[in-house]
Amino acid sequence: MPASATLRKTALNAMHRRLGAKMVDFGGWDMPVEYSGLIAEHMAVRTGVGLFDVSHMGDVQLRGPGSLAAVQHLTMNDASRLQVGQAQYSALLYPEGTFVDDVIVHKFSDNDYLLVINAGTREKDYNWIRSNARGFDCHVSDYSDYYTQLAIQGPRAAETLQKLTPTDLSKIKFYWFTWGTVCGLPNTLIARTGYTGEDGFEIYVPSSEPTSEHVWNQVMEAGKEFGILPCGLGARNTLRLEAALSLYGHEISDSINVVEAGLDRFCKLEKGSFIGSDALHKVQAAGGPERRLVGLEVIERGIARDGYAVLDPSGKTVGSVTSGSPAPFLKKNIALAYVPRQYAEPGTEVAVEIRGNPVKARIVGIPFYRKPKKASAAATV
Amino acid sequence: MAYPANYRYTREHEWIEANGKSASVGITDHAQDSLGDIVFVELPKVGDKVEKGKVFGSVESVKAVSDLYSPATGTVTAVNEELTSSPEKINSDAHAAWIMKIELADPSELDALLKADDYEAYVKEETGH
Numbered sequence: 370m371p372a373s374a375t376l377r378k379t380a381l382n383a384m385h386r387r388l389g390a391k392m393v394d395f396g397g398w399d400m401p402v403e404y405s406g407l408i409a410e411h412m413a414v415r416t417g418v419g420l421f422d423v424s425h426m427g428d429v430q431l432r433g434p435g436s437l438a439a440v441q442h443l444t445m446n447d448a449s450r451l452q453v454g455q456a457q458y459s460a461l462l463y464p465e466g467t468f469v470d471d472v473i474v475h476k477f478s479d480n481d482y483l484l485v486i487n488a489g490t491r492e493k494d495y496n497w498i499r500s501n502a503r504g505f506d507c508h509v510s511d512y513s514d515y516y517t518q519l520a521i522q523g524p525r526a527a528e529t530l531q532k533l534t535p536t537d538l539s540k541i542k543f544y545w546f547t548w549g550t551v552c553g554l555p556n557t558l559i560a561r562t563g564y565t566g567e568d569g570f571e572i573y574v575p576s577s578e579p580t581s582e583h584v585w586n587q588v589m590e591a592g593k594e595f596g597i598l599p600c601g602l603g604a605r606n607t608l609r610l611e612a613a614l615s616l617y618g619h620e621i622s623d624s625i626n627v628v629e630a631g632l633d634r635f636c637k638l639e640k641g642s643f644i645g646s647d648a649l650h651k652v653q654a655a656g657g658p659e660r661r662l663v664g665l666e667v668i669e670r671g672i673a674r675d676g677y678a679v680l681d682p683s684g685k686t687v688g689s690v691t692s693g694s695p696a697p698f699l700k701k702n703i704a705l706a707y708v709p710r711q712y713a714e715p716g717t718e719v720a721v722e723i724r725g726n727p728v729k730a731r732i733v734g735i736p737f738y739r740k741p742k743k744a745s746a747a748a749t750v
Numbered sequence: 751m752a753y754p755a756n757y758r759y760t761r762e763h764e765w766i767e768a769n770g771k772s773a774s775v776g777i778t779d780h781a782q783d784s785l786g787d788i789v790f791v792e793l794p795k796v797g798d799k800v801e802k803g804k805v806f807g808s809v810e811s812v813k814a815v816s817d818l819y820s821p822a823t824g825t826v827t828a829v830n831e832e833l834t835s836s837p838e839k840i841n842s843d844a845h846a847a848w849i850m851k852i853e854l855a856d857p858s859e860l861d862a863l864l865k866a867d868d869y870e871a872y873v874k875e876e877t878g879h
Contacts, residue, residue, distance in 0.1 A: 402813070403786055407812045603813050606813075694813070695790070697812065
């Protein structure tokens with residue numbers, strides 16, 4: 370289908386089309402959903418390496434003497450624990466303790482923080498950050514359009530990227546970053562982050578078309594011996610689902626709170642007051658939330674999909690699937706779903722209503738997939 | 751991939767190949783290509799009555815579910831059980847991977863379906879290339 374004039378494009382749009390990608394409208398962006406095939410792309414990331422264009426993600430920087438205080442007020446994790454060169458998973462919350470968006474906070478210096486935000490919520494997030502940072506001595510800038518963000522993901526990602534930079538990548542721990550020369554481009558942000566449940570890097574290069582295409586081609590060439598594949602949003606979704614990573618609009622939203630989503634380990638109420646903290650104190654005081662995010666494995670024949678109902682053994686609707694799909698690496702049909710507390714225990718049998726029929730499923734622990742342990746994988750904050 | 755000239759096609763992207771009163775039904779190459787990796791096929795049962803334009807089963811790729819619409823009215827005489835264990839055969843050769851065989855109630859129903867050229871033109875129009 371021809372790209373509608375209103376869809377936004379990354380600097381690599383022409384490249385994706387040349388590669389024969391299937392394009393979809395993703396949150397207002399004309400993005401590749403798959404190139405050679407979703408399953409092959411998924412497997413490349415689990416067993417070798419894959420390359421994703423994630424330039425649609427947003428980049429908001431807070432700078433100034435009050436930037437840490439602003440980040441602490443705006444996000445749920447404790448940014449005061451970050452060292453320069455370290456990143457953390459966090460979220461912007463509403464006063465109700467529900468999600469504006471999830472973010473990755475990077476500490477550039479004592480008065481310089483970068484928040485990487487989702488594509489579909491860019492304007493909302495930026496406005497939210499600006500209006501809530503107003504009382505702090507810092508400046509908020511949206512650099513989203515300045516960068517092409519590439520994710521190089523998989524067990525061979527480090528070897529692939531190492532060919533293109535003199536920076537010793539083995540020195541960058543998981544959820545840390547540095548600046549280095551990549552493909553001859555100085556001061557390139559190299560972060561050991563990703564959204565696949567696999568080791569990998571995200572690099573941020575200038576968003577000019579020739580530069581972006583040059584780096585894309587260099588990465589493809591460097592990863593050739595490891596069977597690198599360009600990967601689309603389809604594989605990105607199944608990879609993050611196997612790793613049980615939340616997706617805005619599915620597992621997290623403005624009507625789901627942090628504790629329900631099971632993300633309280635990234636929420637540091639002890640750091641002091643921040644937007645959403647009062648509401649979350651109340652949830653904790655009440656003995657926790659009524660519903661919980663759980664993993665489901667479909668045990669009879671059928672695929673659970675987003676929005677399908679979860680039924681108790683009597684056939685009554687008790688919850689709903691937020692993300693469901695065949696899991697290409699695990700070769701099971703898995704789902705994330707919200708269910709009442711009494712059904713949340715792993716091993717509990719429930720059913721998913723698939724096109725009018727109850728199909729048996731079991732609550733299982735999440736993540737469904739955990740990458741094999743490696744020396745480079747360090748604890749995150 | 752070329753669309754066989756002896757098949758007829760629906761706007762919902764099924765093909766039907768008739769031989770007298772018996773016919774085979776599958777999905778088109780365009781359909782498998784838009785769906786992507788097919789991982790699940792829900793087949794009808796032998797003996798089921800199927801009706802032209804009504805759902806008789808479904809195919810699922812990793813990312814989507816798609817209903818199957820019968821190109822003609824009739825009774826199911828066979829289903830392709832191989833697709834239960836190897837649904838990817840639809841991706842590798844959609845025009846050979848039949849899903850069900852039916853005994854046609856009225857073979858002249860097929861006259862209203864698209865011929866290969868018309869279907870190809872229809873796909874071009876629908877996808878813009």
